[in-house]
Amino acid sequence: xxxxxxxxxxxxxxxxxxxxxxxxxxxxxxxxxxxxxxxxxxxxxxxxxxxxxxxxxxxxxxxxxxxxxxxxxxxxxxxxxxxxxxxxxxxxxxxxxxxxxxxxxxxxxxxxxxxxxxxxxxxxx
Numbered sequence: 001x002x003x004x005x006x007x008x009x010x011x012x013x014x015x016x017x018x019x020x021x022x023x024x025x026x027x028x029x030x031x032x033x034x035x036x037x038x039x040x041x042x043x044x045x046x047x048x049x050x051x052x053x054x055x056x057x058x059x060x061x062x063x064x065x066x067x068x069x070x071x072x073x074x075x076x077x078x079x080x081x082x083x084x085x086x087x088x089x090x091x092x093x094x095x096x097x098x099x100x101x102x103x104x105x106x107x108x109x110x111x112x113x114x115x116x117x118x119x120x121x122x123x124x125x
Contacts, residue, residue, distance in 0.1 A: 002026035002114050004096050009119030012086055016123075020081040022096030022116060030074040033099040033106050036081045038092035038121070047107045048094070049081060054103035064090075086123045093118040 008020040022034065032053050039045040049070040050059040058070055069082040079096060097112035106112065 002098075004098060004114050004116035006094065006096050006116040006119040009094060009121045011122050011124065013125050014086060014088055014123055016086050017082070017084045018086065018121060020083065020094055020096075020119060020121070022079040022081075024077045024079075024098070027098070027100075027114075029072065029077050029079055029098065033102040033104065034070075034072070034079045035097050035099065035106060035109075035112060036068075036070060036079075036094060037097060037109060038090075038094045039118075040089075040092040043092075045095070045109050047109070050105050050107060051079060052102075052104050057105060059105045059107060083121070086121075088123050090121065091123045092121055094121050095119075 003025045005023050035050040036048045037045050051070045067085045071080045095118045096116045098114040099106040100113045
């Protein structure tokens with residue numbers, strides 16, 4: 001059974017860093033487009049970053065560009081989201097997701113097939 005599991009969330013102070021992990025089981029992340037999304041309280045889920053399986057292309061939302069980095073470790077079947085210079089407005093539940101049909105960048109949540117359970121990222125002093 002294909003599953004995704006996020007880890008690495010937790011309380012962090014403004015200006016701090018976290019690295020989220022998205023571990024896959026039952027399928028190979030290397031061959032699929034992987035996205036990181038987040039949902040803040042009272043807001044809709046939004047894409048944060050995406051990694052294409054076809055090439056090394058990546059996508060970042062304007063709000064995180066220059067602060068967040070998505071990367072893959074194919075040997076560990078894991079995708080990471082390094083988050084630096086965190087701000088209170090980054091507070092959200094973060095999710096990773098896999099788009100089995102795409103090879104390029106996918107920005108929309110309804111294009112994704114598998115989702116992790118989410119991990120909390122509260123940014124507060």
